[in-house]
Amino acid sequence: MTPARGGREGPARARLDERRWHFQHGPIDLVVEACGAEAAAAEACERGWRRFASVLDELVAELAVLRQPVERAAGVRGPVARRMLAACWRHRGRFITPMAAVAGAVADEVLAAMMAGAGGVSKAYVNNGGDIALHLGAGETFRIGVVAGPERLTRHGHRLPLDGRFEVTAAMPVRGVATSGWRGRSWSLGIADSVSVLAADGAAADAAATMIANAVDVDHPAVERRRACDMADNTDLGERLVTIAVGELPGDAVEAALERGAAHAGALEDAGHIWGAVLALRSRYRVVGGLAALERG
Numbered sequence: 001m002t003p004a005r006g007g008r009e010g011p012a013r014a015r016l017d018e019r020r021w022h023f024q025h026g027p028i029d030l031v032v033e034a035c036g037a038e039a040a041a042a043e044a045c046e047r048g049w050r051r052f053a054s055v056l057d058e059l060v061a062e063l064a065v066l067r068q069p070v071e072r073a074a075g076v077r078g079p080v081a082r083r084m085l086a087a088c089w090r091h092r093g094r095f096i097t098p099m100a101a102v103a104g105a106v107a108d109e110v111l112a113a114m115m116a117g118a119g120g121v122s123k124a125y126v127n128n129g130g131d132i133a134l135h136l137g138a139g140e141t142f143r144i145g146v147v148a149g150p151e152r153l154t155r156h157g158h159r160l161p162l163d164g165r166f167e168v169t170a171a172m173p174v175r176g177v178a179t180s181g182w183r184g185r186s187w188s189l190g191i192a193d194s195v196s197v198l199a200a201d202g203a204a205a206d207a208a209a210t211m212i213a214n215a216v217d218v219d220h221p222a223v224e225r226r227r228a229c230d231m232a233d234n235t236d237l238g239e240r241l242v243t244i245a246v247g248e249l250p251g252d253a254v255e256a257a258l259e260r261g262a263a264h265a266g267a268l269e270d271a272g273h274i275w276g277a278v279l280a281l282r283s284r285y286r287v288v289g290g291l292a293a294l295e296r297g
Helices: 038-052 055-061 079-089 098-114 150-154 202-215 251-270
Strands: 012-015 020-025 028-036 121-128 131-136 141-146 164-169 176-180 194-199 223-227 241-246 276-281 284-289
Touching: 020 038, 028 038, 028 098, 038 098, 038 121, 055 079, 055 098, 079 098, 079 202, 098 121, 098 131, 098 176, 098 202, 131 141, 131 164, 131 202, 141 194, 176 202, 194 202, 194 251, 202 251, 202 276, 251 276, 251 284
Parallel strands: none
Antiparallel strands: 012 020, 020 028, 028 121, 121 131, 131 176, 141 164, 176 194, 194 276, 223 241, 276 284
């Protein structure tokens, strides 16, 4: 929920290859790509960069409100903040702050700026640490890999084996993908190794992934928790207990935790808030909704 660590130096960008850019400002790290006519793709990335340059300062200006429960944040003004609020409002029956959707909302905002031109871009994405906003023109697809243990992503420079993969097509009502879990960038109330969600946009996927990951839970001595406020001074979770370690769990505990998460994911799918989800815990999985075609390995 709370953005990752980072300084307050100004925004910076670097070209990763002929089409991909890295945008960075404080805790925000984006990988951005646009495909299509060369000039149109280049201009789309430039529009995204111009919009990105002010995003962090806008969020910081309203951060105190954005860290409040969503019911108390109705007066936010910034466009990214409003995206966060809208994505989290539908989950207000349980504790949630707008920060649950910050990464996906930033990705959505930068992608919207990229696509505000005259056309010529067939496919584009903004990847904010695994929370992704997508543009897919007719006939385009986007392949996404699932790595159940996010801690493996710290091994830079190596091709990691995937636990699964799926394809998003232009015909699907999906333009956002997000992943949450106790070993990710933000604190979690649950024990999921990972929960990947597909939804209408990045912010909606981000908020839902947070809530489903919180629901993947079980009371067991192997689960170690601490108060969020003892782990970070700037957390939006206050005194709520967050997961800091998960030891060996018996199979029935794993199944119970996954069932609780899958039930919550199913309710969100039934309500039209998500399109599908993949829940992973200790090499066991639950697939909910439109992701029945998940390819393993």
